[in-house]
Amino acid sequence: MLARIWALVIKEFLALLRDKKSRFVIIGPPLIQLLVFGYAATFDLNHIPYAVFNQDSGFASRQLLAEFQGSSAFQQVATIENAGQIAPLINQEKALLVLQIGPDFTSDLLLHRPTRVQVIVDGRNSNTATLALNYVNSVLLRFDLRWANAQHWGHPPAQLLMRSWFNPNLLSRWFIVPGIVALLVLVVTLLVTGLSVAREREQGTFDQLLVTPLRPLEILVGKALPGLVIGAVEGLFIVLVAIFWFQVPFVGSMLALVAGLSLFLLAAVGIGLMISSLAVTQQQGLLGVFIFLVPAIILSGFATPIANMPVAVQYLTYLNPMRYFLIIVRGVFLEGDNMVMLWPQYWPLAIIALGSMAASSWLFRHRMQ
Incomplete structure (x- = not known):
């Protein structure tokens, strides 16, 4: 029985190798797919496009934005002057997220009052949105720790307020x-x-x-x-x-x-x-x-x-x-x-x-x- 199976295996290999089209199917597509998967299939987020809506003129907001500008994971694509500019950027997919800093951000921190930073994220791709929010959270946490150490706070001062469009719960x-x-x-x-x-x-x-x-x-x-x-x-x-x-x-x-x-x-x-x-x-x-x-x-x-x-x-x-x-x-x-x-x-x-x-x-x- 094993001899018959072995003969069948040899016959199948010979049939494939003798046919030009079958040889191409065996050799060509795996190489092409290897290149495609190696370069295209990635879950890493690099150069996340974001826009800034900064309503605060103090130095604390500039320090926070510097954290994002110094990160290789983010790329600022726009500076927003009014709230009406937020929707077109998200709807047209020009920015994945928008950072909105309130007018009292610096003053609240100097007075040791909790403050908030709003992040508006495009939730159409829930996986990408979740990864982007994790990156934002890590940057904000790094800023919180530096500010708390510099101002001798006993707890992180800023709170992250998240809002996802099109998919509110990021399902x-x-x-x-x-x-x-x-x-x-x-x-x-x-x-x-x-x-x-x-x-x-x-x-x-x-x-x-x-x-x-x-x-x-x-x-x-x-x-x-x-x-x-x-x-x-x-x-x-x-x-x-x-x-x-x-x-x-x-x-x-x-x-x-x-x-x-x-x-x-x-x-x-x-x-x-x-x-x-x-x-x-x-x-x-x-x-x-x-x-x-x-x-x-x-x-x-x-x-x-x-x-x-x-x-x-x-x-x-x-x-x-x-x-x-x-x-x-x-x-x-x-x-x-x-x-x-x-x-x-x-x-x-x-x-x-x-x-x-x-x-x-x-x-x-x-x-x-």
């Missing part, structure tokens, strides 16, 4: 569950379409399909529709589960979500058909799906912020349809976005969908010859 479920909509829709759609043509070839029925009255375009559409329908049903089901089971707030437009889901499905179906047109067997189709799927998830901002990735990798993310749909689904769930607000995400997604569908059509025709 990670509110951030992760909407992202699962994009993740599972992509997985299901790619698997359905990525194996369709390859399955026909492997079972020997593809040639029979070609001699039918169906034209190539009709065959391609017939292969695409099941993926679109299954992906749409899967996506809408997950949305309902997120709202009614996980109690994630849905404050945006359902029409905006449906429009984004439709464009995302077209892009995913186009990519799946490209993979299926290139694959000869279902095994190659499955490998092709996962070769695309894993980097697409990493480079989408699903778990790690795109802003923390190297600049070259950030440019690469613009080719990833999941990047845009994540912004759409999270914006609709947590921020109350509508179609007008999400237009900057729609048009790149539409271009990717059009390009992938055109490329899959060309590959399908080319592989038939």
Whole structure:
């Protein structure tokens, strides 16, 4: 029995090594994924963009701000003159957090009265917001200890007042569950379409399909529709589960979500058909799906912020349809976005969908010859 198993193992290795495409699947993608994971997958926060709203002219507030300016984890991007400037910075994601120091900060400290520093943080990504608040807390604690030692206080003088927008309690479920909509829709759609043509070839029925009255375009559409329908049903089901089971707030437009889901499905179906047109067997189709799927998830901002990735990798993310749909689904769930607000995400997604569908059509025709 062991001899037969060993012979089968040798046969499988020989079959893989003799096939040029199989050799590429074994050697190329692992190297690419190693580079992607090594540079892009990080949970460290560097150069956190923050804005300062300092209403105090005393030296204590300047000392506190110097602590932030001297930290490598923070990068000041704006100085706010009035409270009306806070919302645009957070809403447009120009600043992750805003430090607001009251007008009586220095005088309260000199009079040995407790005082407060307010931190307004963007809570859309709860993991990033929590890490940023921990960094802020450490800087403020360092300032408290230095001030208490210098002024001979018996306890830290300042108190941290935190307020998170869009996700008041920083529940990670509110951030992760909407992202699962994009993740599972992509997985299901790619698997359905990525194996369709390859399955026909492997079972020997593809040639029979070609001699039918169906034209190539009709065959391609017939292969695409099941993926679109299954992906749409899967996506809408997950949305309902997120709202009614996980109690994630849905404050945006359902029409905006449906429009984004439709464009995302077209892009995913186009990519799946490209993979299926290139694959000869279902095994190659499955490998092709996962070769695309894993980097697409990493480079989408699903778990790690795109802003923390190297600049070259950030440019690469613009080719990833999941990047845009994540912004759409999270914006609709947590921020109350509508179609007008999400237009900057729609048009790149539409271009990717059009390009992938055109490329899959060309590959399908080319592989038939």
